[in-house]
Amino acid sequence: MIDFSLSDEQKQLRDLAREFTQNEIVPVAAEYDRTKEFPTEVLKKAWELGLMNVQVPEAYGGMGLGVLEDCLIAEEVGVGCTGIGTSMMSNMLAEGPVLVAGTEEQKKKYLGQMVEEFAFCAYAVTEPGAGSDVAGIKTLAKKVGNDYVINGQKMWITNAAQAKWFFVLTYTDPEAGYNGMTAFIVPADTDGITIGKHEEKMGQRASDTRGITFEDVKVPEANRLGNEGDGWKIAMAAFDHSRPVVAAAAVGLAQGAMQHAIQYAAERTAFGKPIAKHQAVSFMIADMAMNIEAARLLVWKSAWKTDQGQRNTLEAAYAKAFAADMAMKVATDAVQVFGGYGYSAEYPVEKLMRDAKIFQIYEGTSQIQRVIIARELFKKAR
Numbered sequence: 001m002i003d004f005s006l007s008d009e010q011k012q013l014r015d016l017a018r019e020f021t022q023n024e025i026v027p028v029a030a031e032y033d034r035t036k037e038f039p040t041e042v043l044k045k046a047w048e049l050g051l052m053n054v055q056v057p058e059a060y061g062g063m064g065l066g067v068l069e070d071c072l073i074a075e076e077v078g079v080g081c082t083g084i085g086t087s088m089m090s091n092m093l094a095e096g097p098v099l100v101a102g103t104e105e106q107k108k109k110y111l112g113q114m115v116e117e118f119a120f121c122a123y124a125v126t127e128p129g130a131g132s133d134v135a136g137i138k139t140l141a142k143k144v145g146n147d148y149v150i151n152g153q154k155m156w157i158t159n160a161a162q163a164k165w166f167f168v169l170t171y172t173d174p175e176a177g178y179n180g181m182t183a184f185i186v187p188a189d190t191d192g193i194t195i196g197k198h199e200e201k202m203g204q205r206a207s208d209t210r211g212i213t214f215e216d217v218k219v220p221e222a223n224r225l226g227n228e229g230d231g232w233k234i235a236m237a238a239f240d241h242s243r244p245v246v247a248a249a250a251v252g253l254a255q256g257a258m259q260h261a262i263q264y265a266a267e268r269t270a271f272g273k274p275i276a277k278h279q280a281v282s283f284m285i286a287d288m289a290m291n292i293e294a295a296r297l298l299v300w301k302s303a304w305k306t307d308q309g310q311r312n313t314l315e316a317a318y319a320k321a322f323a324a325d326m327a328m329k330v331a332t333d334a335v336q337v338f339g340g341y342g343y344s345a346e347y348p349v350e351k352l353m354r355d356a357k358i359f360q361i362y363e364g365t366s367q368i369q370r371v372i373i374a375r376e377l378f379k380k381a382r
């Protein structure tokens with residue numbers, strides 16, 4: 001049986017996120033974009049309301065909600081500001097590997113911490129020389145007695161400066177390729193860690209992105225996630241939980257852009273009538289609505305699959321690629337609907353177009369999603 005309706009609890013959560021967005025994010029989004037400050041106060045309120053870390057199981061003090069519930073929140077927050085949304089969502093990206101592969105003790109300690117106190121964690125996989133090509137990372141972890149000593153550099157890490165701990169992907173055996181990768185939970189206050197400068201970005205400026213250097217960083221064996229050689233699988237499995245949520249944020253951004261476009265098109269007149277009455281404009285908005293709804297359905301299906309305990313790699317790639325490309329197109333068309341005013345930083349859609357671009361890059365680029373989709377299809381064809 002297919003049922004697209006949300007439960008009362010899901011509707012309440014969505015309404016809570018919607019209200020939070022309207023009251024706490026919308027009024028300050030432009031200002032955080034301008035100042036590029038980290039939105040601590042907004043995020044603290046989100047944490048207090050229970051809008052962060054929602055996938056942490058009840059056994060570790062969390063709400064134990066599903067990926068779908070996380071998507072409902074991400075979409076609503078995305079309507080207001082995806083820069084603030086990325087800062088909110090990134091905890092879940094780092095929590096994913098611990099959820100997937102952590103021991104009871106690791107889960108209790110590191111997931112528990114995120115719900116006990118207002119705190120952040122970060123997913124540190126990308127390096128200066130390797131993003132899409134994860135096998136190209138150079139960070140090494142060497143076993144010394146009962147410890148590992150980590151050396152290397154990570155790049156573009158969201159919330160690096162705020163994090164209490166990092167999920168770090170390394171090589172323990174570089175000769176073994178994907179099977180030589182090992183993952184660790186590394187507390188941010190460990191000696192030998194240097195956090196890089198705040199990166200100046202095109203969009204999502206309320207999110208904080210930095211490099212991290214690891215120089216002889218010693219972590220005990222107890223901080224290894226899974227076994228030696230499991231790192232790649234663990235890092236990728238986390239995407240089953242996070243890609244639908246990132247795609248949902250892109251849907252939210254597009255929804256916000258369309259709302260601005262509808263309002264403006266109804267008010268602005270040209271050639272003696274509101275521009276909404278010019279079919280070229282109203283059809284552009286009709287296309288926005290159609291594609292937003294299609295993306296939302298892909299997001300919900302990919303989230304539902306993970307929540308059912310099924311592998312969602314293909315559906316998550318569909319959702320992420322479609323929603324990211326759709327958000328970029330909708331934001332660009334919203335600028336078009338605003339004409340010259342759309343190009344002005346004094347109107348909201350200019351920010352949305354800058355913010356939208358990152359969805360085609362982080363969490364696996366739009367090209368990499370297609371690589372995944374093609375790989376899955378040809379796997380089935382064999």
Ligand SMILES: Cc1cc2nc3c(=O)[nH]c(=O)nc-3n(C[C@H](O)[C@H](O)[C@H](O)COP(=O)(O)OP(=O)(O)OC[C@H]3O[C@@H](n4cnc5c(N)ncnc54)[C@H](O)[C@@H]3O)c2cc1C
Nearest residue numbers: 123124125126130131132156157158361362363364365367
């Ligand atoms: C704001 C921001 C936040 C980020 N947050 C995090 C984070 O928290 N943690 C983290 O680990 N990383 C993070 N990243 C890194 C992000 O995931 C990478 O930038 C992304 O995966 C792309 O890697 P790259 O930048 O090295 O580009 P490259 O991999 O060098 O790609 C360059 C271009 O080549 C294309 N390309 C590469 N390989 C192929 C292929 N096989 N087929 C077709 N096209 C290909 C890509 O699609 C892209 O267009 C963040 C990045 C940004 C900008």
